[in-house]
Amino acid sequence: MPANLTPQYLEAEAKFKQAKSVPEKIKALEVMMAIIPKHKGTERLRGQLKSRMAKLKEELQKKPAVSRAEQAYNVKKEGAAQVALLGLPNAGKSNLFTHLTHAPSEVADYPFTTQKPIPGMMRFENLQIQLVDTPPIQMDRIEPGFPNLIRNADGLLIVLDLTDDPVFQMEVVLEELNRMKIEIGDGNPAHPPEQGWVFKRAFLLGNKADLRNATEGLRALEGRFKSEWMILPVSAKEEMNFEEVKKEVYGRLDILRVYTKIPGKEPDLTEPVILKRGSTIDDVALSVHKDFAAKLRYARVWGSGKFDGQMVKRDYRVSEGDVIELHL
Numbered sequence: 272m273p274a275n276l277t278p279q280y281l282e283a284e285a286k287f288k289q290a291k292s293v294p295e296k297i298k299a300l301e302v303m304m305a306i307i308p309k310h311k312g313t314e315r316l317r318g319q320l321k322s323r324m325a326k327l328k329e330e331l332q333k334k335p336a337v338s339r340a341e342q343a344y345n346v347k348k349e350g351a352a353q354v355a356l357l358g359l360p361n362a363g364k365s366n367l368f369t370h371l372t373h374a375p376s377e378v379a380d381y382p383f384t385t386q387k388p389i390p391g392m393m394r395f396e397n398l399q400i401q402l403v404d405t406p407p408i409q410m411d412r413i414e415p416g417f418p419n420l421i422r423n424a425d426g427l428l429i430v431l432d433l434t435d436d437p438v439f440q441m442e443v444v445l446e447e448l449n450r451m452k453i454e455i456g457d458g459n460p461a462h463p464p465e466q467g468w469v470f471k472r473a474f475l476l477g478n479k480a481d482l483r484n485a486t487e488g489l490r491a492l493e494g495r496f497k498s499e500w501m502i503l504p505v506s507a508k509e510e511m512n513f514e515e516v517k518k519e520v521y522g523r524l525d526i527l528r529v530y531t532k533i534p535g536k537e538p539d540l541t542e543p544v545i546l547k548r549g550s551t552i553d554d555v556a557l558s559v560h561k562d563f564a565a566k567l568r569y570a571r572v573w574g575s576g577k578f579d580g581q582m583v584k585r586d587y588r589v590s591e592g593d594v595i596e597l598h599l
């Protein structure tokens with residue numbers, strides 16, 4: 272059966288086809304649905320219009336679209352914490368990333384190889400810390416999404432090439448961080464950050480320490496920045512000082528590990544419960560199960576207690592390495 276569409280309908284359809292935004296499309300579609308002749312011949316078409324409308328309305332509900340470039344910079348956190356590598360082109364970020372995580376990333380002799388942030392897991396003792404390899408910092412050009420990536424990280428590793436004027440590299444990094452309103456320090460902030468600013472903990476990796484002319488660079492770097500940040504000489508190529516890097520990264524994260532045990536049994540020391548520093552027995556119980564926190568009567572602590580198996584209450588603050596027995 273022919274559809275016998277009216278000129279008004281065809282006009283509305285043309286408008287729909289030209290519409291650019293979702294609300295515009297919905298408006299045009301509403302007109303089409305209102306004026307389409309309602310008989311057997313248009314049944315299929317009416318069905319299509321209806322489902323098209325449903326899709327458009329769904330689209331309207333969605334959050335405002337984030338550009339693709341920004342989406343690529345949204346790295347989902349995994350593991351105990353997220354730490355971003357930061358530095359100028361060719362410093363060796365990707366090489367360090369690959370060797371620390373055993374995840375593939377691009378390493379090349381020419382600069383600007385890494386185009387998008389790449390996450391990978393770095394194992395430290397019994398936990399995993401997420402490292403993010405980032406595109407290099409470029410003078411006077413900040414990719415959209417880049418500041419957020421750095422702001423969201425739990426910590427930063429500044430990678431400098433010891434053989435290529437590392438003091439200058441650090442100055443550029445600091446300038447760029449400044450433009451992104453990010454302050455970095457290697458301790459607790461001396462003052463609360465100003466409005467719109469964030470504070471991130473960081474320390475410096477002087478990379479390519481395997482090369483002969485690295486010593487001079489290290490000396491210059493230390494002369495200038497040692498009082499503010501720890502500077503670790505490393506070599507991605509030779510995996511030099513890697514245990515040190517991991518230990519220092521962990522030490523700067525605001526987390527601690529405890530282990531839970533069942534009465535009469537040994538704790539499983541391979542499965543830490545990761546908590547924020549300052550957490551209490553209550554938080555331990557919550558992390559196991561939300562009912563545990565409600566039912567908890569007391570706990571016993573091995574480690575930070577005055578003696579092994581000391582009875583403690585919910586508000587007792589746990590320490591790194593504590594073994595905790597929850598009693599319901």
Ligand SMILES: Nc1nc2c(ncn2[C@@H]2O[C@H](COP(=O)(O)OP(=O)(O)O)[C@@H](O)[C@H]2O)c(=O)[nH]1
Nearest residue numbers: 361362363364365366378379380479506507508
């Ligand atoms: N000798 C030496 N060369 C390195 C080291 N780390 C990186 N490189 C070299 O430096 C160049 C840049 O490395 P890459 O990891 O791509 O730097 P990125 O731009 O910071 O990601 C490459 O030629 C690497 O082979 C290192 O520890 N020792």
Ligand SMILES: [Mg+2]
Nearest residue numbers: 364365384385
């Ligand atoms: Mg790279």
